[in-house]
Structure formats: structure tokens, C-alpha cells
Amino acid sequence: MTDPAAAPTDPTRVVVVDDQRLVRSSFAMMLSVEDDIDVVGDAADGAQAVDLVRRERPDLVLMDVQMPVMDGIAATEQIVSDDLAKVVLLTTFDRDDYLFDGLRAGASGFLLKNTEPEDLVDAIRSVARGHALLAPEVTLRVIERMTSDDTPTDSVAPSPDLARLTPREREVLELVGRGLANAEIARRLFLGEATVKTHVSSVLAKLQLRDRVQAVVFAYENSLIRPGNSAG
Structure with missing residues (x-):
């Protein structure tokens, strides 16, 4: 359980990245009602995301994997290597072939696109406090992929x-x-x-x-x- 005393005093600034406008809007709507989370922008592909993150300097990026122009893995690698923000990748269990590539790129964890709103908020707070977001079942999937x-x-x-x-x-x-x-x-x-x-x-x-x-x-x-x- 996370330590409430470790919670950031300022709102966590978040950027949402997905090539589907409806997905971006849904995530932004879920997060905008929270007093301690501030959605500072959204982007439709990885290249836009990198530019937006350089400009806005958010604390955390919710990043889709499959996108045109630049995919989420490449964008994550740029953002993390330049120490611009933490990145949580948006994924689905039927496409977990991207998990290990995402870890190598420096992602702080993964969220399912059908995550319940309260779980999404808790996850963002957890990563903002410096915790990795990798559930045991996801860890074992990653290890299974790596060891095969x-x-x-x-x-x-x-x-x-x-x-x-x-x-x-x-x-x-x-x-x-x-x-x-x-x-x-x-x-x-x-x-x-x-x-x-x-x-x-x-x-x-x-x-x-x-x-x-x-x-x-x-x-x-x-x-x-x-x-x-x-x-x-």
C-alpha cells in the first residue's frame, strides 16, 4: 500500500497519447475530475507526444503503443532517455508482445485500456510517487516471453x-x-x-x-x- 505521506504536494501533470480521439477524451475525462491530477495536453502519435512533452514537461505520460508516424515504444525511449517524464504504456493482454520492448524503452509500467476509472487514478498516483506499475501477472507474462x-x-x-x-x-x-x-x-x-x-x-x-x-x-x-x- 502506498504511503500517503509520500504523495506529491502539487497536482500530477499528465499527457494522454492515443491515435483514437475517443480514447484520449475518455481518459482525460476520467482524470479531470481529480483534484490532484491535471491533464495538460494530448497527442495523436508518438512524434506529437515527444514535442508536447518537451513543451509541457508533464510528470507522467499515458502512451498508446500502436500509432502512426512514431509508435509508443520509440516515443517512450526518447522521452525516458531525455528524462522528460515517466511513461505508462496503454496496452491490452491480447497484444502483450509489446511488453518487453516497452520495458527496455524505459516505461514505468502498463495499464489496460479497459482499466476501471478508480484503478487508473490509483495507478497514476502510484507512479507519480515513484513506484513501478507492473502487476505480478504482467511480470510473469513478461518473464515468460523473455525466457522463451x-x-x-x-x-x-x-x-x-x-x-x-x-x-x-x-x-x-x-x-x-x-x-x-x-x-x-x-x-x-x-x-x-x-x-x-x-x-x-x-x-x-x-x-x-x-x-x-x-x-x-x-x-x-x-x-x-x-x-x-x-x-x-
């Missing part, structure tokens, strides 16, 4: 940053990469949840990762996740 990839990760040299982790931190990173929440990791390792939270924060800091989403990608790319051990 034809390209073996064993042929890639592990990051030298792994050596900065203690054995316990490396263990925690592997479990984060397998999609376990802090409470599950605590039970698995017989630790307190606060201790696990401290380990996770240390791992992210040492590896210079933004959030747990990036930790999943890092764990896969460094062969800490292998086919057959992604869950449980």
Missing part, C-alpha cells in the same frame, strides 16, 4: 555491476526478477518485509536502476532468470 526468447542470454557477458551486490542482495534481485513481491520474498528468505524493502532499495541504487521494472529486465539480461524458473 530464441536468443540465449548465456552468451552475453554479465554486467560488472553484479559484483557490487552482496550475496543476499543478489538473491533478492533474482526473486524480484521472478516476479515476487516484497512480502513473498520475505517469506521465502525468512526476513522481515522492511528488511527486504531495504535490500531492494540497495539493489536499485547499486545497479542504477529506476524501479523494479528495470530490475526484472536486468535480472533476465544477466541470466539470473532462466527458462523454467520464472515463477514459484
Whole structure:
């Protein structure tokens, strides 16, 4: 559960990006009634989104994936690499082939287009507080896709940053990469949840990762996740 004390004092400024006007209007309407969320613009494709974000400097972008001119993955990569805003991708479970590409591009998470209004608002607040938005079932889908990839990760040299982790931190990173929440990791390792939270924060800091989403990608790319051990 998110800490209310960590909530931003200013309204979260949001940009909505989708090539369907009705979708953009629906999301904007859902969000505009909230006192702590301010929709500062919308765009119909990735190129427009990048320009708009550079101009408005929102806190968060709700980004569709499939769009003309520039798709949401490419736009996300530009926005995140230039540190302009956090990005949450809009997706559907029947098109989850974009998930891992979105993570690589730097997205802070994913929302389904049919998300209930209250869940949409909660998600935006959560990401604005610095939390990644990746539900366990989505994490496992991403891992399943990554571990079924034809390209073996064993042929890639592990990051030298792994050596900065203690054995316990490396263990925690592997479990984060397998999609376990802090409470599950605590039970698995017989630790307190606060201790696990401290380990996770240390791992992210040492590896210079933004959030747990990036930790999943890092764990896969460094062969800490292998086919057959992604869950449980």
C-alpha cells in the first residue's frame, strides 16, 4: 500500500497519447475530475507526444503503443532517455508482445485500456510517487516471453555491476526478477518485509536502476532468470 505521506504536494501533470480521439477524451475525462491530477495536453502519435512533452514537461505520460508516424515504444525511449517524464504504456493482454520492448524503452509500467476509472487514478498516483506499475501477472507474462526468447542470454557477458551486490542482495534481485513481491520474498528468505524493502532499495541504487521494472529486465539480461524458473 502506498504511503500517503509520500504523495506529491502539487497536482500530477499528465499527457494522454492515443491515435483514437475517443480514447484520449475518455481518459482525460476520467482524470479531470481529480483534484490532484491535471491533464495538460494530448497527442495523436508518438512524434506529437515527444514535442508536447518537451513543451509541457508533464510528470507522467499515458502512451498508446500502436500509432502512426512514431509508435509508443520509440516515443517512450526518447522521452525516458531525455528524462522528460515517466511513461505508462496503454496496452491490452491480447497484444502483450509489446511488453518487453516497452520495458527496455524505459516505461514505468502498463495499464489496460479497459482499466476501471478508480484503478487508473490509483495507478497514476502510484507512479507519480515513484513506484513501478507492473502487476505480478504482467511480470510473469513478461518473464515468460523473455525466457522463451530464441536468443540465449548465456552468451552475453554479465554486467560488472553484479559484483557490487552482496550475496543476499543478489538473491533478492533474482526473486524480484521472478516476479515476487516484497512480502513473498520475505517469506521465502525468512526476513522481515522492511528488511527486504531495504535490500531492494540497495539493489536499485547499486545497479542504477529506476524501479523494479528495470530490475526484472536486468535480472533476465544477466541470466539470473532462466527458462523454467520464472515463477514459484
